[in-house]
Amino acid sequence: MSAAAENIYNFAFIDEDSKREVRRQLLKAIALPGHQVPFASRDLPIGRGWGTGGLQITMAIIAPSDTLKVIDQGDDESVNAVNLRRLLTRTTGVATTTDTQQASIIQTRHRIPEEKMRADQILVLQVPMVDPLRWVEPNLERATVMHGEADYGRMWVYMYESIIKAGDLRIATQYPVMVAGRYMMDTTPIPRWDVMRLHNADTLFLFGAGREKRIYAVPPYTTIEPLEFEDYRFKTEYQPNQRCHRCGATNTFLTGHFVKATTQDEPGHWVTSCSDSSYCDKQLVAQGIPEHTL
Amino acid sequence: MNTAFRTPSAFDAFCTETYRIMLNCLARPGTIGQLTQPTFLGAPAPITNAHGAVPANMYALGACMSLIDQETNFVLGCDNAWLLQGHEATSWVHVRTNARRVAPQDAQFAYLWDVASLALIPQLPRGSLTFPERSTTVFCAVPEISESGSWRLRGPGIDGSASFGTDEKTMRQVGFIQQTRTQFPLGVDVFLIDQAGKCVGLPRTTRIELIAAHSVRGG
Ligand SMILES: [Zn+2]
Numbered sequence: 040m041s042a043a044a045e046n047i048y049n050f051a052f053i054d055e056d057s058k059r060e061v062r063r064q065l066l067k068a069i070a071l072p073g074h075q076v077p078f079a080s081r082d083l084p085i086g087r088g089w090g091t092g093g094l095q096i097t098m099a100i101i102a103p104s105d106t107l108k109v110i111d112q113g114d115d116e117s118v119n120a121v122n123l124r125r126l127l128t129r130t131t132g133v134a135t136t137t138d139t140q141q142a143s144i145i146q147t148r149h150r151i152p153e154e155k156m157r158a159d160q161i162l163v164l165q166v167p168m169v170d171p172l173r174w175v176e177p178n179l180e181r182a183t184v185m186h187g188e189a190d191y192g193r194m195w196v197y198m199y200e201s202i203i204k205a206g207d208l209r210i211a212t213q214y215p216v217m218v219a220g221r222y223m224m225d226t227t228p229i230p231r232w233d234v235m236r237l238h239n240a241d242t243l244f245l246f247g248a249g250r251e252k253r254i255y256a257v258p259p260y261t262t263i264e265p266l267e268f269e270d271y272r273f274k275t276e277y278q279p280n281q282r283c284h285r286c287g288a289t290n291t292f293l294t295g296h297f298v299k300a301t302t303q304d305e306p307g308h309w310v311t312s313c314s315d316s317s318y319c320d321k322q323l324v325a326q327g328i329p330e331h332t333l
Numbered sequence: 334m335n336t337a338f339r340t341p342s343a344f345d346a347f348c349t350e351t352y353r354i355m356l357n358c359l360a361r362p363g364t365i366g367q368l369t370q371p372t373f374l375g376a377p378a379p380i381t382n383a384h385g386a387v388p389a390n391m392y393a394l395g396a397c398m399s400l401i402d403q404e405t406n407f408v409l410g411c412d413n414a415w416l417l418q419g420h421e422a423t424s425w426v427h428v429r430t431n432a433r434r435v436a437p438q439d440a441q442f443a444y445l446w447d448v449a450s451l452a453l454i455p456q457l458p459r460g461s462l463t464f465p466e467r468s469t470t471v472f473c474a475v476p477e478i479s480e481s482g483s484w485r486l487r488g489p490g491i492d493g494s495a496s497f498g499t500d501e502k503t504m505r506q507v508g509f510i511q512q513t514r515t516q517f518p519l520g521v522d523v524f525l526i527d528q529a530g531k532c533v534g535l536p537r538t539t540r541i542e543l544i545a546a547h548s549v550r551g552g
Contacts, residue, residue: 070522
């Protein structure tokens with residue numbers, strides 16, 4: 040068997056001491072909802088910023104009996120999702136799926152799957168930017184002290200000013216929330232669409248940032264309150280007339296694609312479809328469209 | 334799919350399996366998890382005291398040992414006293430994990446042999462406002478955990494309220510756990526593990542009340 044020579048990786052790639060480190064810090068993160076716990080992030084054969092924080096969480100918790108789903112931008116087939124999935128399956132042998140319902144662990148960037156996740160599932164989010172206070176306090180040590188003292192006044196002022204000024208939306212995909220009434224947490228990089236889906240959910244959410252070496256968590260049944268003001272309420276990206284051009288869904292988070300001109304009668308134009316591609320496919324199959332034609 | 338990984342050792346496989354149970358118990362306080370016993374580890378010699386020779390609960394000590402290594406430290410408590418550096422049981426854990434025994438006020442992990450030792454919890458660190466994670470995680474062996482009973486829990490991870498039961502002796506010690514959740518985010522996170530490996534996680538966010546048995550039955 041030539042495979043024997045290739046049996047070189049530890050189960051789930053990282054060594055057992057690294058797993059234990061992540062495991063210990065995840066327990067702290069759960070006991071301190073929304074608090075960023077430092078961890079000794081390891082180098083992985085994937086560039087930082089491409090999901091190494093989430094990847095280390097998945098590697099620390101995954102067991103041979105798990106069924107894994109990996110998505111990026113809501114899509115199971117994006118290059119990044121495919122690479123992460125390949126590394127994980129090669130080093131664990133676990134079953135994989137694109138079906139949200141079938142997965143026990145879902146690793147994701149940008150999205151929470153459209154289908155409601157259950158209590159027996161874990162969502163692992165890859166986080167590029169951790170601290171919501173970076174807008175008002177770039178020094179990480181001082182920001183840590185501010186979190187410790189729940190000193191969030193400057194952040195509230197910043198939020199209010201940026202909303203008034205611009206109607207604003209630098210914070211569109213990094214909307215700050217209060218977790219369990221105590222810690223302010225960034226929701227990067229999920230859209231506002233998904234923010235309230237963290238609130239009192241059945242599922243455990245684990246967040247990992249490899250570059251910034253931080254782990255945090257939102258346990259199930261935990262309150263999530265977006266920063267909002269009496270005169271400026273938190274709003275998602277929902278548009279009253281929105282519709283997926285593939286499956287017709289009117290209640291999903293959509294992404295735009297440009298369709299190139301084919302003939303002179305058919306000029307180039309933008310269409311929108313579900314960002315959760317597996318959900319979109321499922322709707323089409325339910326409408327009687329054969330799966331192999333998707 | 335071509336796979337390329339070594340089969341995990343018995344201990345590594347045990348750590349992975351045990352971790353998911355602990356993770357679920359801590360994320361969902363009141364949920365009873367079933368731990369496995371790491372029989373391949375053996376066990377330290379029972380500790381002889383006024384109550385006779387008391388064996389370690391290897392479900393609980395095994396769960397604690399699955400999280401510690403040369404990067405971390407621990408302390409053991411039995412019969413409401415800390416076991417010293419040179420104690421046989423301390424050496425037994427150290428040799429198998431490489432974790433160091435430290436003074437209680439510096440401990441990251443504590444294994445408590447019996448519920449009497451829950452009275453030692455006030456001596457353990459609760460973290461600081463800046464670093465609330467620099468606190469102890471406690472594994473305490475208890476006689477019995479059951480699905481229903483007087484422990485009423487509220488807080489993150491719990492849909493409304495949750496309840497579970499323990500023997501009387503454990504109930505009498507509840508105050509030592511309650512005291513660790515008056516200064517959030519400071520606090521101590523506790524796992525209670527019974528003789529059959531039933532495990533309950535009580536993170537510092539969990540508010541605990543003991544309620545009379547008749548109101549438990551009433552719903
Ligand atoms: Zn669609």
